[in-house]
Amino acid sequence: MLSPSIIQEFEQLCGKENVQHSNASKLANSYDATANFQALPDLVVSPRNTEEVSGIVKLCQKHEIPIVPRGSGTNLAAGTTPTKGGVVLLFRHMNQILELDEENLTVTVQPGVITDELHAFVEEKGMFYPPDPSSGKISTLGGNISENSGGLRGLKYGVTKDYVLALEVVLPNGEIIRTGGKLAKDVAGYDLTSLMVGSEGTLGIVTAATLKLVPKPTHNQTLLAVFDSLEKAAETVSAIIAAKIIPATLEFMDQGTIQVVEGYKQIGLPLDAEAILLIEQDGPEEIVASDMATVLTICEKYGAREISKAKNEQEAEDLRRARKDALSCLAQLTPTTMLEDATVPRSEIAPMVREIIRIAEKYDVRIHTFGHAGDGNLHPTAVTDARDKDEMKRVEDAFAEIFETAVNMGGTITGEHGVGEMKSSYLEWKVGPSGLAVMQAIKQAIDPNNIMNPGKMFAKSTRKRVVVHDG
Amino acid sequence: MAEAQLHVRIQEGFQQEVEEEKLLDCMRCGFCLPACPTYLHSNFDETQSPRGRIALMKAVRDGMLPFDDSIEESLDLCLGCRACEPACPAGVEYGSLLESARNVIQREKKHSVKEKAARYGAFKHLFRNQRTMERATGFIRFYQKSGIQALTRKTGILSLFPSIMKDMEAILPILDKSRIKKGHTYESTKRTTKIAFFTGCMMDTIFSQTNQSTVKLLQQLGCDVWVPENQVCCGALQGHSGELDLARENAIRNIEAFLAQDVDYIVNNAGGCGAFLSEYDHLLKDHPELLEKAKAFSEKTIDISTLIEKLGVTGRSLKLKDGRQAILTYQDSCHLRNVNRVVDEPRAIMQSIDGATYVELPTADQCCGSAGIYNLIHTEMSMRILDSKMDDVKATEAQFLLTSNPGCLLQMKLGIEKAGLSDQMEAMHLVDFLAEYVDVE
Ligand SMILES: Cc1cc2nc3c(=O)[nH]c(=O)nc-3n(C[C@H](O)[C@H](O)[C@H](O)COP(=O)(O)OP(=O)(O)OC[C@H]3O[C@@H](n4cnc5c(N)ncnc54)[C@H](O)[C@@H]3O)c2cc1C
Ligand code: SF4
Ligand code: SF4
Numbered sequence: 001m002l003s004p005s006i007i008q009e010f011e012q013l014c015g016k017e018n019v020q021h022s023n024a025s026k027l028a029n030s031y032d033a034t035a036n037f038q039a040l041p042d043l044v045v046s047p048r049n050t051e052e053v054s055g056i057v058k059l060c061q062k063h064e065i066p067i068v069p070r071g072s073g074t075n076l077a078a079g080t081t082p083t084k085g086g087v088v089l090l091f092r093h094m095n096q097i098l099e100l101d102e103e104n105l106t107v108t109v110q111p112g113v114i115t116d117e118l119h120a121f122v123e124e125k126g127m128f129y130p131p132d133p134s135s136g137k138i139s140t141l142g143g144n145i146s147e148n149s150g151g152l153r154g155l156k157y158g159v160t161k162d163y164v165l166a167l168e169v170v171l172p173n174g175e176i177i178r179t180g181g182k183l184a185k186d187v188a189g190y191d192l193t194s195l196m197v198g199s200e201g202t203l204g205i206v207t208a209a210t211l212k213l214v215p216k217p218t219h220n221q222t223l224l225a226v227f228d229s230l231e232k233a234a235e236t237v238s239a240i241i242a243a244k245i246i247p248a249t250l251e252f253m254d255q256g257t258i259q260v261v262e263g264y265k266q267i268g269l270p271l272d273a274e275a276i277l278l279i280e281q282d283g284p285e286e287i288v289a290s291d292m293a294t295v296l297t298i299c300e301k302y303g304a305r306e307i308s309k310a311k312n313e314q315e316a317e318d319l320r321r322a323r324k325d326a327l328s329c330l331a332q333l334t335p336t337t338m339l340e341d342a343t344v345p346r347s348e349i350a351p352m353v354r355e356i357i358r359i360a361e362k363y364d365v366r367i368h369t370f371g372h373a374g375d376g377n378l379h380p381t382a383v384t385d386a387r388d389k390d391e392m393k394r395v396e397d398a399f400a401e402i403f404e405t406a407v408n409m410g411g412t413i414t415g416e417h418g419v420g421e422m423k424s425s426y427l428e429w430k431v432g433p434s435g436l437a438v439m440q441a442i443k444q445a446i447d448p449n450n451i452m453n454p455g456k457m458f459a460k461s462t463r464k465r466v467v468v469h470d471g
Numbered sequence: 472m473a474e475a476q477l478h479v480r481i482q483e484g485f486q487q488e489v490e491e492e493k494l495l496d497c498m499r500c501g502f503c504l505p506a507c508p509t510y511l512h513s514n515f516d517e518t519q520s521p522r523g524r525i526a527l528m529k530a531v532r533d534g535m536l537p538f539d540d541s542i543e544e545s546l547d548l549c550l551g552c553r554a555c556e557p558a559c560p561a562g563v564e565y566g567s568l569l570e571s572a573r574n575v576i577q578r579e580k581k582h583s584v585k586e587k588a589a590r591y592g593a594f595k596h597l598f599r600n601q602r603t604m605e606r607a608t609g610f611i612r613f614y615q616k617s618g619i620q621a622l623t624r625k626t627g628i629l630s631l632f633p634s635i636m637k638d639m640e641a642i643l644p645i646l647d648k649s650r651i652k653k654g655h656t657y658e659s660t661k662r663t664t665k666i667a668f669f670t671g672c673m674m675d676t677i678f679s680q681t682n683q684s685t686v687k688l689l690q691q692l693g694c695d696v697w698v699p700e701n702q703v704c705c706g707a708l709q710g711h712s713g714e715l716d717l718a719r720e721n722a723i724r725n726i727e728a729f730l731a732q733d734v735d736y737i738v739n740n741a742g743g744c745g746a747f748l749s750e751y752d753h754l755l756k757d758h759p760e761l762l763e764k765a766k767a768f769s770e771k772t773i774d775i776s777t778l779i780e781k782l783g784v785t786g787r788s789l790k791l792k793d794g795r796q797a798i799l800t801y802q803d804s805c806h807l808r809n810v811n812r813v814v815d816e817p818r819a820i821m822q823s824i825d826g827a828t829y830v831e832l833p834t835a836d837q838c839c840g841s842a843g844i845y846n847l848i849h850t851e852m853s854m855r856i857l858d859s860k861m862d863d864v865k866a867t868e869a870q871f872l873l874t875s876n877p878g879c880l881l882q883m884k885l886g887i888e889k890a891g892l893s894d895q896m897e898a899m900h901l902v903d904f905l906a907e908y909v910d911v912e
Contacts, residue, residue: 022541027530028516028523033499038535073517074501092515112515114505138501328560335495386495 071143077420083455111142130157148198155374234350250374343415484575577713742804791826804876841882
């Protein structure tokens with residue numbers, strides 16, 4: 001609870017209408033898209049500009065109040081649940097596109113701009129901002145930057161960090177710094193831009209960002225290939241890359257997911273297929289045509305039993321539907337959906353999916369997998385019921401084993417969703433004790449009083465490793 | 472003490488009536504947020520969003536928070552437009568959750584004076600049956616003649632309504648006694664399809680002209696149109712405001728009235744009513760003895776644009792009368808679009824009219840802020856929504872702004888008046904437009 005006099009200080013700073021503390025406001029900012037995590041803040045503040053953000057941070061520093069920056073609350077790692085209470089910071093007033101620089105191919109935005117709105121804005125001008133998380137119609141760029149979000153186009157175009165050129169950041173002491181610039185090259189000192197990207201609101205608050213744009217591809221083509229075995233699908237993925245083709249999209253769904261999608265949508269997916277690949281290429285017309293011709297030959301050669309090629313954008317969208325609807329169909333299956341994003345090197349996709357199937361059986365839980373096959377980023381998704389404590393425990397154990405398996409294969413516990421609170425106790429598994437110590441030292445140096453999104457990224461203790469089956 | 476009891480009663484009510492399974496369907500992905508008018512027009516306030524409202528219902532149900540004014544306000548300000556449903560990838564049945572939550576709150580809580588007056592006047596009397604609605608029409612006719620003061624002095628009710636009543640006065644059509652005969656069948660020459668016509672209480676009084684146009688058009692397309700005698704208001708206004716028992720009574724009466732004859736379709740020309748009629752089976756889910764009939768009723772329910780499209784109206788030659796040229800635009804009825812998912816049919820009809828250019832209104836899929844009697848109770852939010860809607864309407868440069876629901880139509884007329892566009896543009900029901908301006912061969 002914050003005293004009325006402290007609340008008044010916030011009101012004087014940002015205006016009464018931008019400081020909320022009703023039960024409804026607190027509750028509506030107590031959750032994100034992560035199942036099973038929720039905590040109430042004490043105050044919800046919506047600053048109007050960077051100076052106000054700085055003022056809020058100074059106030060919070062003075063009274064040692066935690067600050068939780070919140071975009072649209074769509075993260076899947078319990079990154080915005082105010083675990084230690086405090087102030088939730090909203091960017092509803094800071095949602096303008098500040099500048100489009102066509103000469104330098106950059107765009108400068110405030111953190112509250114919605115991802116898809118930026119897409120539409122730059123594409124209308126013939127430019128392209130590639131990072132496209134599936135949540136783009138509501139996620140904010142502040143959230144994308146702070147999670148270093150990926151998307152369907154990650155394989156060819158990279159992820160958010162590859163497009164962040166410069167940031168304006170309010171540090172935990174209230175000071176405003178500007179990192180990077182509209183520069184293709186810049187080696188002046190430590191790369192603070194990269195440090196801030198993906199820092200999940202634990203090091204400072206992003207108040208503006210300059211992003212890199214590329215020219216908009218003129219053409220694209222889409223196909224869907226159906227496989228009888230996981231291995232064949234995985235070999236196809238490797239063969240496509242080996243043929244020196246980097247598709248814009250190379251997505252995957254396993255049998256469990258196919259069956260669920262077909263159950264809900266009846267779009268004619270074969271229920272006995274073990275895997276489906278969705279492949280897209282974009283670029284100049286001739287290159288798209290020749291790449292996709294090669295992809296088609298490879299799919300045939302590696303035993304795709306059915307290939308559908310889109311003739312126009314409408315058909316392409318129909319083919320994408322199956323993959324895009326995967327999560328929502330799974331979500332309709334049971335009350336609780338737990339989506340993870342363990343990631344392995346591309347070459348390990350088939351063994352990893354087999355392992356996930358084995359682990360799900362071992363713990364007697366339902367886990368279906370889909371994801372970005374091209375970059376090894378899988379989304380094993382448990383369909384369960386948060387009210388069933390026993391099953392939730394087994395789901396947790398199964399995920400622990402999945403994380404460990406991924407790390408052992410040279411992978412990571414999270415490819416694009418972030419650590420948040422949810423995966424904090426696994427972080428050390430990936431980065432090791434020394435890696436963790438470096439990260440903690442950085443956090444300590446920048447935010448000594450731990451007011452920035454406390455309880456996230458770093459856990460009190462690391463989870464004990466499970467014994468991984470090695471047969 | 473009294474407060475404490477209230478929030479406990481509401482929590483218990485939620486536990487019994489707001490289905491936990493349906494609340495748990497929400498995975499909090501936030502995909503519904505950009506579809507929600509109250510979220511957008513509150514400058515992205517999560518308490519005014521579907522995800523927020525579902526979380527609030529769940530928190531009250533689970534006892535995480537006590538029901539209080541802030542939570543009530545959030546649920547109150549919901550338009551009930553259900554634009555969040557088609558936007559939701561997880562199939563959350565928001566409309567049903569809201570309905571049961573409001574039912575509990577309504578039952579357990581005494582209403583604020585303003586709302587009580589509106590509810591009392593509107594629901595218990597006006598919409599209960601056709602006769603009182605007709606009497607009320609006389610009332611409004613009187614109001615039209617005598618101006619606002621006289622009536623306010625007489626009843627005291629209108630003074631409780633906000634200032635938009637004044638604006639409303641300017642746009643209310645000249646009231647006309649319904650000329651559609653109940654119990655009568657209007658026969659056609661071809662007699663290919665048999666229709667039961669749902670007149671709707673607002674359509675049958677304030678917009679009785681539209682009903683006449685509807686019957687005529689259907690006859691022209693080869694339908695015998697039977698108007699069941701004992702039909703009553705669909706019950707939507709009651710149902711959406713937490714008077715579920717009243718709504719059920721009306722549903723049962725309508726089912727009896729309409730299933731008395733075997734017809735191909737039960738047609739309506741009011742999107743809001745149609746959606747409610749098509750969900751009678753859901754409304755009566757706890758009445759197993761009626762469920763079969765309710766299902767049969769709901770399945771036969773169809774809206775006028777879907778029906779005339781089925782009857783091949785777009786295949787005929789449709790032409791603006793007198794070689795006229797005009798730009799048309801269209802505001803969806805929320806429930807026609809979001810509940811019955813009728814999107815293409817009215818557009819196909821408008822697009823097939825020679826001489827007319829159809830321009831899509833960019834925010835056609837968003838509620839206009841009318842929402843039953845929302846505009847009378849939450850005037851500020853409603854007018855915020857309407858004003859921004861009118862900016863979009865203006866940009867279409869249309870001469871005709873068409874709709875499929877009486878509430879929307881009134882609100883659009885209000886919007887045109889407020890925006891000072893009355894000399895350039897007219898709001899009409901699609902059917903009236905066809906009757907007045909289009910030659911149907
Ligand atoms: C259905 C669904 C699909 C998804 N698909 C993808 C996908 O394809 N790829 C992917 O990578 N992710 C995906 N996500 C995860 C999520 O959408 C992304 O992490 C997204 O970037 C979060 O944006 P947000 O605005 O909701 O941020 P939030 O969830 O509000 O915040 C995310 C983190 O950023 C911090 N933060 C927010 N704004 C700021 C700021 N201005 N300054 C400092 N810190 C800040 C928060 O404290 C938090 O730690 C998906 C989520 C859902 C529900
Ligand atoms: S879109 Fe559906 S599942 Fe997602 S937050 Fe909204 S209601 Fe919940
Ligand atoms: S019914 Fe309409 S106003 Fe209410 S939450 Fe859904 S979209 Fe928003």
